[in-house]
Amino acid sequence: MKLEGLCSQTEAWLFYYGWSRVYDRMQPFFTSNEMREAGLDLANLNGPLKILDVGAGTGTLSLQVAKRCGAERLTLLDQSAQMLNQAKAKLPLAPCEFVLSDAQTLPFDDDSFDRVVSSGSFYYFPDPVAALREQLRVVRPGGCVLVMGSLQPKPLFIRFFAQMFNRFPTEEQYHAWFAEAGLTDVKAIHVSNPWNAKQYAIAICGVKAPGTANPPRNLPLPDTPTTRLHRLAKLPLVLARFGLALGAFFVIGPLQVATAAIGMHRLKAAQATS
């Protein structure tokens, strides 16, 4: 069942309202610095670059970016104040700029950044091509857009619940979205956690070729009585989708934590005997 419950701004916001409380404690069971480093290498992220981290959350990726490129020219954008507040409290990120916004309507001028990066957030965005077009718009010509994200799980049982929870795209989908958004010289690699090479994600990077025409800026919908009424009418559907997504998460979340804990234990044992 492909419900893709959290590929919507409201549902993703609700989820991170709660999950933000334990995010930093749970995140190491899902992703690792090693896999993010591999992605950052792909985008050649070194030196004094101006960087935007989209869906930056509590700053996991940003901390690694800041180590490579400095924190002064780094901007963290997220729609969840609960997640972003935790990033703000991290000392190495103190010089950064923090922006509370939907990733689909980036509040920046054209050609503002050398790189736009994201990890673990892209598949929450309702319209992947529209989100990529916004990222292409704000990156300078010759700059690149890097996305790190999950791939469709192979075991059917896991895939069923994963796709009830969120969008888990195929590699082909990622490539098609990058091409449709107008990014060129697209390179992609598999990245995995050190404790489980079999479970991998994608790091995909595309360049804004010099001479690329900027797409028109995507502006937020105005907050009028009509748009508010529209949102209210959709609320029962939103809550139903959110409930199903949460149910799916309670199946795949503990499975992931258990798999990771076993993998970490095995890796430690192997390291101890070598």
Ligand SMILES: C[S@@+](CC[C@H](N)C(=O)[O-])C[C@H]1O[C@@H](n2cnc3c(N)ncnc32)[C@H](O)[C@@H]1O
């Ligand atoms: C799994 S967390 C990833 C955080 C961080 N990048 C990391 O690697 O740990 C996903 C983040 O995407 C954010 N997000 C989801 N949908 C969003 C949207 N439409 N606009 C901005 N941020 C969004 C969530 O609030 C959350 O902080």
